[in-house]
Amino acid sequence: MGMxxxxxxxxxxxxxxxxxxxxxxxxxxxxGAAMSDIGVIENGHVCMRDGVITSVAPGRPASLIGEVIDAxxxxxxxxxxxxxxxxxxxxxxxxxxxxxxxxxxxxxILAAGGGIMSTVRATRQATPEVLAHExxxxxxxxxxxxxxxxxxxxxxxxxxxxxxxxxGAIDAAAKNTPQLVMATCLGxxxxxxxxxxxxxxxxxNLADLARQFPGVAVDAFCERSALSVxxxxxxxxxxKKFNMPRRLHTDQFNSIGGVAMAIECGATTVDHLDAAxxxxxxxxxxxxxxxxxxxxxxxxxxxSYARGRSMIDQGAAVAVASNSNPGSAPTIDMRFAMHLxxxxxxxxxxxxxxxxxxxxACALGIETKVASLHVGKRADAIVLEERDERALTHGFAxxxxxxxxxxxxxxxxxx
Ligand code: NIG
Numbered sequence: 001m002g003m004x005x006x007x008x009x010x011x012x013x014x015x016x017x018x019x020x021x022x023x024x025x026x027x028x029x030x031x032g033a034a035m036s037d038i039g040v041i042e043n044g045h046v047c048m049r050d051g052v053i054t055s056v057a058p059g060r061p062a063s064l065i066g067e068v069i070d071a072x073x074x075x076x077x078x079x080x081x082x083x084x085x086x087x088x089x090x091x092x093x094x095x096x097x098x099x100x101x102x103x104x105x106x107x108x109i110l111a112a113g114g115g116i117m118s119t120v121r122a123t124r125q126a127t128p129e130v131l132a133h134e135x136x137x138x139x140x141x142x143x144x145x146x147x148x149x150x151x152x153x154x155x156x157x158x159x160x161x162x163x164x165x166x167x168g169a170i171d172a173a174a175k176n177t178p179q180l181v182m183a184t185c186l187g188x189x190x191x192x193x194x195x196x197x198x199x200x201x202x203x204x205n206l207a208d209l210a211r212q213f214p215g216v217a218v219d220a221f222c223e224r225s226a227l228s229v230x231x232x233x234x235x236x237x238x239x240k241k242f243n244m245p246r247r248l249h250t251d252q253f254n255s256i257g258g259v260a261m262a263i264e265c266g267a268t269t270v271d272h273l274d275a276a277x278x279x280x281x282x283x284x285x286x287x288x289x290x291x292x293x294x295x296x297x298x299x300x301x302x303x304s305y306a307r308g309r310s311m312i313d314q315g316a317a318v319a320v321a322s323n324s325n326p327g328s329a330p331t332i333d334m335r336f337a338m339h340l341x342x343x344x345x346x347x348x349x350x351x352x353x354x355x356x357x358x359x360x361a362c363a364l365g366i367e368t369k370v371a372s373l374h375v376g377k378r379a380d381a382i383v384l385e386e387r388d389e390r391a392l393t394h395g396f397a398x399x400x401x402x403x404x405x406x407x408x409x410x411x412x413x414x415x
Pocket of ligand 1 (some may be wrong): 086115116119221252325327328
């Protein structure tokens with residue numbers, strides 16, 4: 001590890017001025033107008049030692065010891081945080097891609113036992129070692145694109161043994177990757193045709209899950225084609241008893257009451273929201289629940305994008321994630337997700353930066369560790385190719401960051 005300094009940079013600290021520029025102890029997501037407050041130092045530096053940030057300030061550091069990166073006026077900002085992924089899976093979905101192109105819908109493919117269920121079949125057959133190995137490769141690819149913290153869901157097991165196998169593989173991969181990895185148990189992803197009682201069995205197993213994987217979040221998919229509001233409510237009621245964070249995929253294709261139920265059950269996040277109606281947006285804006293936008297799936301499947309502008313104008317806290325998965329979002333590119341959030345969901349660049357760093361960290365409960373350049377925090381930073389952050393959301397499909405530093409280690413460097 002040792003010492004590393006980034007000098008001569010346009011530093012985006014994400015230390016909101018509304019909090020006196022101090023985010024080391026601040027927690028809680030930024031809502032509404034507060035999402036625009038990104039804390040810019042026009043010409044500054046960031047120093048790190050042994051994996052921790054030691055100085056963030058204007059001008060040059062008093063002394064330069066160790067490795068030095070001259071950013072040449074480029075943007076230096078916290079590493080990105082991808083707070084919603086399905087990166088642990090086996091198999092592929094290329095024939096589904098052809099079905100979609102031929103005009104079949106994502107939901108009808110799922111109803112016929114394909115889609116998510118085809119990945120379930122492949123994942124049930126894979127060994128934990130293969131799952132962990134392939135997940136590790138994907139996580140390292142994300143790191144090259146500047147993602148310093150990442151959430152990984154299970155949800156392609158949908159029986160107890162296979163869900164536990166997936167969570168074990170996520171833990172194993174996390175030990176060999178440079179990122180902070182947070183696991184979520186998406187046991188409520190779908191109802192397998194061979195076991196209609198699975199959602200109830202999953203809910204009944206949550207005490208055991210909390211014991212085996214302390215801190216793991218619980219997730220479900222509340223849609224006509226997946227679990228009902230009541231099934232998700234039963235899962236959340238159990239999860240709450242064991243103090244497990246609750247997240248809900250909802251309003252991707254239709255609005256059946258998932259948002260209201262999730263807020264009532266104290267969910268940390270509701271994710272997708274492309275079909276969220278006005279009442280749901282208003283309720284979200286009055287709540288602490290974070291709206292996680294996943295625009296890459298809308299890009300891949302078609303349909304209407306979530307109304308991010310209206311959410312923020314009404315005072316909601318919004319995060320953006322890649323939703324990386326083999327079916328509805330075959331991408332690992334957070335930059336593309338941020339571009340779509342600006343281009344189609346109506347976010348400004350500053351709001352997209354908050355959505356992909358601070359609010360994403362809040363979705364995972366890790367905002368006191370990462371997501372702002374602040375003395376004492378984990379040294380996760382990226383230097384962009386660009387000298388203005390607006391270029392980050394204007395451009396898409398690259399370029400990757402020029403430099404990526406995770407836990408104080410330079411893991412990617414381009415001349
Ligand atoms: O968040 N919508 C449900 N789950 C995933 C898709 C998973 C898949 O298609 O394999 C999502 O989009």
